[in-house]
Amino acid sequence: xxxxxxDARGDLVEYLHPPAHAVADAVARAIAEDLTPLGDLTAxxxxxxxxxxxxxxxxxxxxxxxxxATEAFRRIDPSVEVAWLVDEGERLAPGAxxxxxRGPLASVVTAERTALNFLGHLSxxxxxxxxxVDAAASGGSxxxxxxxxxxxxxxxxxxxxxxxxxxxxxxxxxxxxxLVKDNHLGGxxxxxxxxVARDRWPGRTVHVECDTVEQCVEALEAGADAVLLDNMTxxxxxxxxxxxxxxxxxxxxxxxxECSGGITLDTVAAYSATGVDMISVGxxxxxAPVLDIGLDLA
Numbered sequence: 133x134x135x136x137x138x139d140a141r142g143d144l145v146e147y148l149h150p151p152a153h154a155v156a157d158a159v160a161r162a163i164a165e166d167l168t169p170l171g172d173l174t175a176x177x178x179x180x181x182x183x184x185x186x187x188x189x190x191x192x193x194x195x196x197x198x199x200x201a202t203e204a205f206r207r208i209d210p211s212v213e214v215a216w217l218v219d220e221g222e223r224l225a226p227g228a229x230x231x232x233x234r235g236p237l238a239s240v241v242t243a244e245r246t247a248l249n250f251l252g253h254l255s256x257x258x259x260x261x262x263x264x265v266d267a268a269a270s271g272g273s274x275x276x277x278x279x280x281x282x283x284x285x286x287x288x289x290x291x292x293x294x295x296x297x298x299x300x301x302x303x304x305x306x307x308x309x310x311l312v313k314d315n316h317l318g319g320x321x322x323x324x325x326x327x328v329a330r331d332r333w334p335g336r337t338v339h340v341e342c343d344t345v346e347q348c349v350e351a352l353e354a355g356a357d358a359v360l361l362d363n364m365t366x367x368x369x370x371x372x373x374x375x376x377x378x379x380x381x382x383x384x385x386x387x388x389x390e391c392s393g394g395i396t397l398d399t400v401a402a403y404s405a406t407g408v409d410m411i412s413v414g415x416x417x418x419x420a421p422v423l424d425i426g427l428d429l430a
Contacts, residue, residue: 145219147295148196149198155199155289159204159207161285162204163204163243163246175242178237178241182236183237184429185233185240185427185428185429187229187426188228188426189226189228189423190227191226193224193255193256193258194423195218195222195224195230195255196292196293196297197250197255197293198231199220200254200289201251204243205239205247207243208243209243211235211236212236212240213235214231215232215234216230217229221258221298233427240427248425252424252425253420254289255422256422257290257417258294259420260416260420261278261293261416264397264413267401267404268400268401270404271401272405272407273404274404274406276294276400276413276416277299277390278413279418291417293417297416300410308337310338311340311360312329313360314343317341322342322354323353326338326355327354339357342359342362343362343364345371348375352376352379352380357388359387360391361392361408363392366402366405369391372408373406388409389410390411391408391411395413
């Protein structure tokens with residue numbers, strides 16, 4: 133098992149985890165969903181004995197969600213001990229044991245499904261993200277970006293899983309920065325949208341979605357901080373990169389260029405080779421298969 137990204141070392145491991153408040157909130161809701169109104173009826177049949185179990189990967193992947201799993205056991209019974217044998221973002225081999233749980237058997241089995249649900253879902257996101265990151269790297273230097281296409285209420289966790297897989301986070305919500313999309317442009321032009329955004333929110337990033345090379349040029353000349361190249365071919369994206377370099381080649385930092393729209397594992401390398409900075413992929417958070425993980429009693 134090896135770190136999924138050089139960033140997953142030392143103090144930067146913390147960057148791969150979701151915020152503590154998001155973990156606590158999501159796990160509390162999941163536990164309540166499982167135990168309301170009468171608790172775990174089956175676990176109550178068990179004698180008061182301790183048990184030990186190991187988290188085991190049934191398939192290759194990248195681990196994410198360990199703090200959610202730990203929180204699930206803590207909420208059921210603070211006496212349960214959880215020890216992780218890997219860091220967030222490390223690759224898992226099939227059959228690898230990567231965590232140990234010790235404590236009252238009834239508590240262990242009560243928290244088991246909640247812990248596995250979070251681990252499987254978030255590790256699935258990290259695993260698919262890593263596949264896109266590796267594929268993009270084979271073509272160029274573009275980073276993989278996520279989107280807001282997440283399970284409602286779990287966005288902070290999903291975005292942390294993307295980081296664990298080596299990806300980077302797009303805006304977290306509608307208040308992070310301004311993204312002027314095609315539906316917004318039905319009521320104003322690109323130059324007008326950028327100018328109004330600069331006036332009303334001077335400290336915010338202004339990001340403009342463009343469907344054509346001509347629109348991209350318009351956004352560049354209007355002074356957009358970032359341009360989303362939506363549903364373009366690699367050839368069109370390359371033309372947009374060339375346009376940005378012609379207009380901004382002498383500057384210390386040109387406008388950030390992002391490709392998005394139906395990009396797959398088969399095509400992401402070609403888009404990365406165009407010279408764009410970012411490639412956003414909704415599939416890594418809304419279509420990632422769950423990573424098969426089990427909790428096996430020792």
